[in-house]
Amino acid sequence: MNTHDVSDIPQYFEFLRRQRQSLQEAQSREGQRPQERRSREEIIMRFRFMGTAGRGSYDKFNLRSSFIPPAYPPCTSALAELKKTMIKDLLLETHHRGTYLLLRSITPPAKLNAVMTIVEDESQDVVMLQLYYQEGGNDSKIEDIAGEGTILIVREPYFKLMSDGEYGLRVDHLSDVTYLPAYDQGVPNHWQKDIIVGSASVDDWKIKGNDFYKGSKYRAAIECYTKALDCSPTEDKSRTIKINRALAYIKTRQFEAALFDLEYDPSPQKPNEKALFSRALALYCLQRYRECREILKTVLVNYPGNAPAKTKLTRTIQRLAEQEGGKYNLTGLRTEAAKLRPPQLDHATFSGPVAIRTSNGRGRGLFTTRAVKAGELLLCEKAFAYAFDDSQKATAGGNSTILINAESNSITIGAQAELIQLIVQKMYRNPSSATTITNLHHGSYEPVKVTEVDGTPVVDTFLVARIISLNCFGCSLSSRETHLHLLKGKEGQSTHIYDDRFHSCGIWAMASYINHCCYSNSRRSFIGDMMLVRATQDLAADTEITFWYHSPGVNDYDERRKKFQHWGFMCDCAMCQDEMATKKSVWAKRTKLRADALKVFKSDSKANITQVETVLAELVATYPRPASDVPRLSVWDGQLALAKMCLAHRQPLKAVEWGVSALESLGYVIEGGRLPRTIGTPLVVKKWGLMQDHLVECWMVLARAYSLVAPDLEVLAIEYARNSYKICVGEDDSFDETYGRIFRGA
Secondary structure, rough: OOOEOOOOHHHHHHHHHHHHHHHHHHHHHOOOOOOOOOHHHHHHHHHHHHHHHHOEEEEEEEEEEEEOOOOOOOOOOOOOHHHOOOOOHHHOOOOOEEEEEEEEOOOEEEEEEEEEEEEEEEOOOOEEEEEEEOOOHHHHHHHHHHOOOEEEEEEEOOEEOOOOOOOEEOOOHHHHEEEEOOOOOEEEHHHHOOOOOOOOOHHHHHHHHHHHHOOOOOOHHHHHHHHOOOOOOOOHHHHHHHHHHHHHHHHHOOOOHHHHHHHOOOOOOOOOOOHHHHHHHHHHHHHHHHHHHHHHHHHHHOOOOOOHHHHHHHHHHHHHHHHHHOOHHHHHHHHHHHOOOOOOOOOOEEEEEEEEEEOOOOOOEEEOOOEOOOOOOOEEOOOOOOEEEOOOOOOOOOOEEEEEEEOOOOEEEHHHHHHHHHHHHHHHHHHHHHHHHHHHOOOOOOOOOOOEHHHHHHOOOOHHHHHHHHHOOOOOOOHHHHHHHHHOOOOOOOOOOOOEEOOOEEEEOHHHHHHHHHOOOEEEEEEEEEEEEOOOOOEEEOOOOEEEOOOOOOHHHHHHHHHOOOOOOOOOOOHHHHHHHOHHHHHHHHHHHHHHHHHHHOOOOHHHHHHHHEEEEEEHHHHOOOOOOOOOOOOOOHHHHHHHHHHHHOOHHHHHHHHHHHHHOOOOEEOOOOOOOOOOOOOOOEOOOOOOOOOHHHHHHHHHHEEEEEEEHHHHHHHHHHHHHHHHHHHOOHHHHHHHHHHHOO
């Protein structure tokens, strides 16, 4: 939704065609043995040169490219069930099921689209290893993943022909790699390090773990602390080691494992301060704020001078107010999003009067649990995972990636590749979070039934990629920013004037249950990685909430239908039914009339107002059904443009007439808005229609006109403008700043 799909753009389509051709050529060698293997020395030398030159990281479009191969399942067999194989026995384009490789890294790693290194087996044969969807954001992290001397097992290895014609191992599933400490019994003697000795004591392992921790080598620190615990330490030492290991787990965002090491002991003796505070940190990061609050209270009862605990308690109470009552400082959110890069905000998810239920013929959906009013907050959700890409604003470069999916024949530009990495990493580190993602719609993809092997979570990267393709939301840094761009549109062309395809993207799990409807009754907006969903109409209890997957535009029914094929549905809302029944001759007439109106608007002459009125009347006549049933997308923006023209030429009565007409063309039913009226009759929206950003401007045009001919209605029009702004942007704190400057010279 709102991601930048370029599959239909000719140059990208040709790029996709060539990628598929290369894939087919590689697959034609399936089961073959490699021809003319390079020597160990040559492979290492070529790798070192590649790491220095950065070869292959960018494509012809000066963007990084990432290729998703045909899906294959993760290994679900225990290591004891697998048979060791060797590099010399590997066959091209083959997943060697039922086997594993024992490998050691012999070069410093490099990071392009994957973390790469040259590895050897026990026979000293070598091959490149590509580990996809690893963190590897900086040198210290990739060293921790595949630093020289790292020993690992690759389960059911996938040996392939790489894009540069060389041979290599590709690992897409995190759970297909098992790291072995140098002291593990499965490590050959000649690979073991001298500094690790079999007679090492509890204290030796603890000290070594502390050294690794100080050097930010947290995986190695965890291994040493684990080995220390295997040495039968005393109860006191065991407690200390577990606290240290928990801190390393927190550093690697394994919060569930940290909680396991920090099990709270409610015994009468004074609890350990570091253990309690660390437990609170882990709970906070898991968004378990109520439990976190209670632990922090215990910290402060026992250690009243703990300043970090006081600060954290204040933040936790704020998060609880958000989570349980929807009480947000939206101005603060906007300020944070403007400053932070990436704009990942420290705020909680609020689920308002909504519930997931079965939707007739559409799987699951989100429904209201009580009556709600237009503008009411239904959901304010923090992204499960969010990938930020600001390259659309950059003059050059940026961090966009072309993501090529061979099976779906699709190419997208943006941060989707990073989003896959973020989600699989989060699921792998905190397994209880996995169902939040795996329960989402994934089409016909058949996931493996095994969730854990050898005590390690099994994470299917291709399942995650499929879920992202169907549930991912593209988003701007803030919807206010998008709204301001829309205000710059040309007269009479208020729809589809701003590119709504975004490079930043994320998964908001609860919002993913909201089904599409062109005639939607809710609207999503973004502030950083927070999505706000507000009702665009007054809704009764038990009403299904809907919003756009692709926003409806003028005469774009065929385009919308094509977009919907991606999700496997066809919209049957009143708008789609009406457009499907409309003859091509009618569409042609509307197109001509809109072009005629645009020509007149360009001259912006008072004498042309009558001419525009005539054209708009002809446009209205092409719609046989009432606008309250079917919005008139070809008409409303022209009516708004005419209202602005009338106001500019000091014809406020006509401005009111055409401003109200614009609202009515989008399905609004308004009482007390037209003039003349009985004095004292209030302005009331009896029925809200299809929300558009420019309707905020429409209400403000009405407010300005009313101030001249019906002053008592001005305030009411401004309030409707404010509510519409809140729906489109997510908050109304910035309303006066935005529209006061434009309409009142503030």
